[in-house]
Amino acid sequence: MTGTADAVVERLNGALVVSCQAYPGEPMRDPRTMSQVARAAVAGGAAGIRVQGIEDIRAVADLEVPVIGLWKVGTDGVFITPTLEHARAVAAAGADVVALDGTRRSRRDGLSLAETIRRLRAESDVVVMADCGSVEDALAAEDAGADILGTTLSGYTGERPVTQGPDLELIESMVAQCSRPVMAEGRVHTPDAAAAAMRAGAFAVCVGTAITHPTTITTWFARALREEH
Numbered sequence: 343m344t345g346t347a348d349a350v351v352e353r354l355n356g357a358l359v360v361s362c363q364a365y366p367g368e369p370m371r372d373p374r375t376m377s378q379v380a381r382a383a384v385a386g387g388a389a390g391i392r393v394q395g396i397e398d399i400r401a402v403a404d405l406e407v408p409v410i411g412l413w414k415v416g417t418d419g420v421f422i423t424p425t426l427e428h429a430r431a432v433a434a435a436g437a438d439v440v441a442l443d444g445t446r447r448s449r450r451d452g453l454s455l456a457e458t459i460r461r462l463r464a465e466s467d468v469v470v471m472a473d474c475g476s477v478e479d480a481l482a483a484e485d486a487g488a489d490i491l492g493t494t495l496s497g498y499t500g501e502r503p504v505t506q507g508p509d510l511e512l513i514e515s516m517v518a519q520c521s522r523p524v525m526a527e528g529r530v531h532t533p534d535a536a537a538a539a540m541r542a543g544a545f546a547v548c549v550g551t552a553i554t555h556p557t558t559i560t561t562w563f564a565r566a567l568r569e570e571h
């Protein structure tokens with residue numbers, strides 16, 4: 343689908359987004375596999391899909407649900423769609439929403455977040471999701487023009503603790519202080535946690551690992567058994 347920010351927000355309002363990502367070197371790191379995982383998630387009721395990498399975005403671009411695309415480069419500092427060029431490529435691959443680093447950290451191409459969003463919008467009507475790590479990030483990101491604010495980077499930038507489940511406190515403060523819709527993302531590992539994130543005010547909840555990363559899920563079960571043994 344394509345559409346304005348309002349249309350995308352309406353489609354995702356009150357609903358589940360499923361992030362389908364496999365990491366470098368992993369057995370499931372394959373666009374066809376991720377596309378199948380995404381389609382299985384849609385069959386189960388996902389109202390939106392989040393995928394990483396140009397090939398994966400292309401592989402799901404025909405889906406009827408909104409596709410949130412990103413391009414990860416490395417694992418340190420600003421690594422989620424780190425430059426304008428990466429954002430352009432994500433949009434060109436067919437993402438309805440471009441997710442990018444929405445922190446206040448310096449970007450690799452020297453552009454501000456506001457300039458990145460301004461230039462991206464000059465070329466297409468793509469919707470922008472800012473992956474934030476704190477309420478200060480979120481306030482700056484909405485000033486910069488982001489359409490959707492995510493809690494994606496909470497616990498990963500040094501500004502917030504790594505909470506056991508979703509960072510409910512951050513969701514609440516973002517909802518209270520920001521005017522753009524807040525997507526809860528990061529460490530939502532159970533249906534109860536997803537419901538709690540929505541009660542905290544998130545307009546939508548994105549779940550990755552707990553639905554689409556079997557290696558991590560397996561470690562949860564294996565550890566529980568080891569602890570009993």
Ligand SMILES: CC(=O)N[C@H](C=O)[C@@H](O)[C@H](O)[C@H](O)COP(=O)(O)O
Binds near residue numbers: 530
């Ligand atoms: C911090 C970072 O790199 N987050 C990434 C962002 O796209 C993904 O690795 C996460 O899986 C995604 O945010 C969903 O979160 P969780 O897998 O915890 O449900």
